[in-house]
Amino acid sequence: MINLQQLRVLLAVREHGSLTQAAEALRYGVPTVAHHLRTLEAHLEAQLVVRTRGGTELTPLGEFYAAEVAPVLVRLDRAEHAVAGHRDSGVVTLRVGTFASVGSRLMPAAISELEQRHSVRVEVVEGEPTEVVRMLRQGEVHAGVIYDISEEPLFDTPDLEQRTLFAEPYQVMVGRHSEWAEHSKLTREDLTRMRWICSRNDSEASDRVLRRVHSEMGEQIRVLMETDDWYMIHGLVAEGLGCALTTAAPVDQEFEVELRDTVDGLGERRVSFVTTKGARPAAVGWLGEILQRVASSRIAAVTT
Template structure:
């Protein structure tokens, strides 16, 4: 029988990429971590990690076992939640969400959920996808409202993943310019036309995304400022500090002194959806997913995105 503690240790090694960092996270010694991994390999008859001077990587067998470890951890957390629900007598639902998506979709969706299941107690955690999806895999939340850009979601969703992804809407990024900018009257811009412009950005991931698109267009963007708040970034644009790249749904509330202009294809886009644990959508989660889909469709029909 496979030891659950050894699976927990392997998960930590996979997450941190080294025995030393995994040991620190688990409050164990590196030697103890190494012994747990070696014992797991003996019980499986297969190598689960490959060691090198650059750290530790998972073997194919190791990736399978980490997936199993995530499933076991999520099942135990789910069982604990069910026991807690029995004690409280009320249904509990925990959702992780990124800020702009939650602000746009959650109020209407939660109103629908409350109307359908009035006894459900909802808990909301504000969290970006790189944090919310691990929380989901660990069983700390029931759903994660998240997004991704061109590439895959954090958490490596796929046929072997424990997570499922329900798409909700596409959120194109717009160029935000000072109102008096000579390009502000355009209906659409090619990103190559912005090669000489200074930039201020409201998200570090948006900066990485801009740099990829700029590289394709043959220029290196001059980034003069980064923030963690899209409204602040738009305020800096209004002050004439530069231009910005901001998702459509983060253009609210309106701000005087700026204008948002669409980008010609290929248009940078965030893909928004909700992630859940495969095969474990209880009535509350299923109802909320449906409510989010309805709210996303209503939002798209009004032209917000």
């Protein structure tokens, strides 16, 4: 019966031209190498190697057989490596939920590094933070990238574990040629006079900040439009039709928009890698570490 050791010995002899060197490469003893060769020849009922004055060579039949089995061993080695990778990572496919604006800046680089280093395939599911957390709790995704208000966290609950990737202050996005761009800083009174582009999701962090500010001022939010389309938001702001509350990282510099601080600050948005507590695949931890490193370099470059 043929086994893998016999095939590996034959290929090692073909490569090194010597039983001694083949034994050293495989970390076998020379008698072991000779035994595997004799057993393989006995099974095939053919001479595969021949001793020469310079060492050991494969016979023409041995060369033919080695050429046939070499690709098989390559595929077996590749499959063995993949199985080991899947075993160590705990999953074959890692599903990750993320929101689009900042997720698009972080996830591609992180996924590329993870898949190059480990035998894991990553699937990305897009959704706002509340949807990502829902999918996480129901087991539809293994992890997620979400955002929240640092001072008013919505997702700090006992069943979730969050790793902060970065945090940045809320600012007001205004049209470059609008009246609001003439202000170096905006007051809360200014905010109540603006028309706002809000989310269609009531739990959206920026809208929660706006509701708090307007409530403190005793005013209602003047809503121009409710949309979660980031290109639409940029377009409306660039035309001076309204303003949006955001942070620096997701702002697209191709649009004619600028950011303005407020006099007394509006708090900060925290972007986190989130998982459920308890046992989870090792690949989840690997992705979290990679994302933290990617965030440290890429977001810093965007916001400075």
